Amino acid sequence: MTLKRRIFLIFSFSSLVPFLSIFVISYYTIDSIFDNKIKSGIQSNLRQVELSLGDSLSNLNHVSQQLAYGGTIGKQLDEVLHQPKDATYQLMQSRDQLKKELNVITFTNPSIDLTMYYFRDEGKIDFENFPVRDDFSPDKLPLLAEYYGISYYGPHVSMNQVNDKVVLSALRKVDLPDRDDVYVYMETGFLTTQNILNNDQYGGALSHLILDGKGRIAYSEVPEIFSNGAEFPDFTKGEATGNFRGYHWFKQTSNQDWSVVSVISQANYNKEKDRWLLQILVVFLFFLCVTLLLAWLLWKMVYRPLNLFHSEIKWMSQSRLMADHHVQTKIPEFDYLLGKFWGMKEQLRNLFTEIERKEKNRVDLEVEKLLYQINPHFLMNTLDTVHWLAVMNGQDEIDRLVQSLNKLLYYNLGKLGEVSTIEEEIDALKQYLTLQQVRYDFQFDVRIDVEENVLKLPVPRFILQPLVENSLYHGLSDDGYIQVGVRLDNDIQISIQDNGSGMSEETIRELLNSRTVEQKKVGMGIGMNYVKRMLEARYENKAKLEIKSEVGKGTSILLSLPIAGEGD
Structure with missing residues (x-):
């Protein structure tokens, strides 16, 4: 996975996971809160509708009692019914008086609208306060409840000719001595019932049903789903809430055994929750866009420097420095x-x-080295010819000199710093001393004491000659001596002592640190400085070189070398 994808993934994960977690928790919490809120709101509204309808029916019951039982109105109605038909004046007077009483009652009860007496056997009406529809028949009205001699109907369209609103009505039997077919019929005011049913906190989303005591639908505001006269689903189960054909319903049963049902579609029921969910989704998309934008900015912030690094490394890989x-x-x-x-x-x-x-310098040195190697080999061949001439002519001294020089030159042809042995170093030292004795024409008193067990031990080439040279060229007189000792004591101990004129401390420092001091005096010598640098390069700090000297008394050199395998 590329760095870009990782940045986007990690940044999105770290930003969106907490938000999604909060969203999921909030969703279920808010969903529960909304659900409880909607249910409690609908049920509260439903109880209010049920109480309002109950109050309206109780008012119908109360008013109808005044018109149905004994009293002034009852007596007047009885007088009207028993007036002889030929007593026209008295009949009109009684009727007028009864109408006045009826008008007083309806006027003092503004929630009552149409009021009249109904004579069932004759199928006629009388004393109505408003014109009545020709198709009036109590049997055609939706019966809501019936008990104690009173029947409640509705809601239904008013029987008042000048009113087509939905009303509640009641039909009560009038208690007369000699007739049992007289009933008082009255309706609620058309605004009363409408206001009760329109009591909706959800902006018209709620519809209402009114059920009779047997569960039949007496009134329905959604007849396409709940038709009038049909049985309400699951009524016998006594449940207060349920679902039917994409609608939620909530039922409230009155004390008179009739029920009010509030019905709301699934879409309207979830409308508020869906609106909240939409707002959350908008916020989520906003956070997602911000997260992706920040991730892109972070990537650009990292990508530009990485691109610079890539370009620089690419140029380096192409050797463009x-x-x-x-x-x-x-x-x-x-x-x-x-x-x-x-x-x-x-x-x-x-x-x-x-x-x-x-x-470039190395190539030049290789060429120069080849030139220098040609000359020594040519010289060795020439010395070999001189050796045979000296033998043929009986020149033993010359022969001894040439042989020593030839051996020494052969030894010198090896590379400086290569490994040699104590035995080879001692032999080369002897050849060197032979040449020096012939050159200066006097015998050196050189005493060499080497233990047998160190002869084959490896040491760097040219380790002894520079040390002995130092003794020869720093004040050794004719009666002087040089003592060379090699022994084994945990490591290789080499000591060179002389009784020459000695050296000062300043001279010792120059010998150890200058590359030109000895080369000015010695033709074949390579100097004390070489020995020091060779020991540092080969043995690091495990080899020791000590020089002790007193002016006029001589010099003592002590060299301590690790045995091969310990110092390497």
Whole structure:
């Protein structure tokens, strides 16, 4: 997975997971809260509708009692019914009086609208306060409840000719001595019932049903789903809530055994929750866009420096180490790393330049080395010819000199620093001393004491000759001596002592640190400084070289070398 994808994934995960967790928890919490709120709201509204309808029916019951039982109105109605038909004046007077009483009752009860007496056997009406529809028949009205001599109907369209609103009505039998077919019929005011049913806190989303005591639908505001006269689903189960054909319903049963049902569609029921969910989704999309934008900005912030690193490394891989213009990322951490990278590139460029220069010098030195190797080999061949001439002519001294020189030259042809043995070093030292004795024409008193068990031990080449040279060229007189001792004591102990004129401390420092002091005095010597540097290179700090000298008394050199395998 690329860095870009990882940044987007990690940033999105770290930003969206907490939000999604809060969203899921909030969703179920808010869903529960909304659900309880909607249910409690609908049930509260339903109880209010049920109480209002109950109050209206109780008012119908109360008013109808005044018109149905004994009293002034009852007596007047009885008088009207028993007036002889020929007593026209008295009949009109009784009727007028009864109408006045009826008008007083209806006027004092503004919630009552149409009021009249109904004579069932004759099928006629009388004393109505409003014109009545021709198709009036109590049997056609939706019966809501019936008990104690009173029947409640509705809601239904008013029987008032001038009113087509939905009303509640009641039909009560009038208690007359000699007739049992007289009933009082009255309706609620058309605004009363409408206001009760329109008591909706959900902006018209609620519809209402009214059920009779047997569960039949007496009134329905959604007849396409719950038709009038049909049985309400699951009524016998006595449940207060349920679902039917995509509708939620909530039922409230009155004390008179009739029920009011509030019905709301699934879409309207979830409308508020869906609106809240939509708002949450909008916020989620906003956070997602912000998260992706921040991830993109973070990627750009990282990508530009990485692209610079990639370009620099690509140029380095193509051996392009020339200085470039330094582009700044304006991010301190990346600028610091780029600065270090450019510094490293500058060091590599300088290193390559130094290697090229040294390689050129090495080639020159190889050519020069070949030239120097040709001359010694030619000289050795010439000395070999001189040796045979000296033998043929009986020149023993010359022969001894030439042989020593030839052996020494052969030994000198080996590379400086190569491994030799104590035995080879002692033999080369003897050849060197032979040549020096012939050269200066006097015998050196050189005493060599070497233990047998160290002869085959490996040591660096030219380890003894420079030390003995130092004794020869620093004040050794004719009666002087040089004592060379080699022994084994945990490591190789080499000691060189003389009784010459000695050296000062300053001279010792020059011998150890200068490359030119001895070369000015010695033709074949390679100097004390070589010994010191060779020991440092081969043995690091495990070899020791000590020089002790007193002016006029001599010099003592002690060399301690680790045995091969310990110092390497």
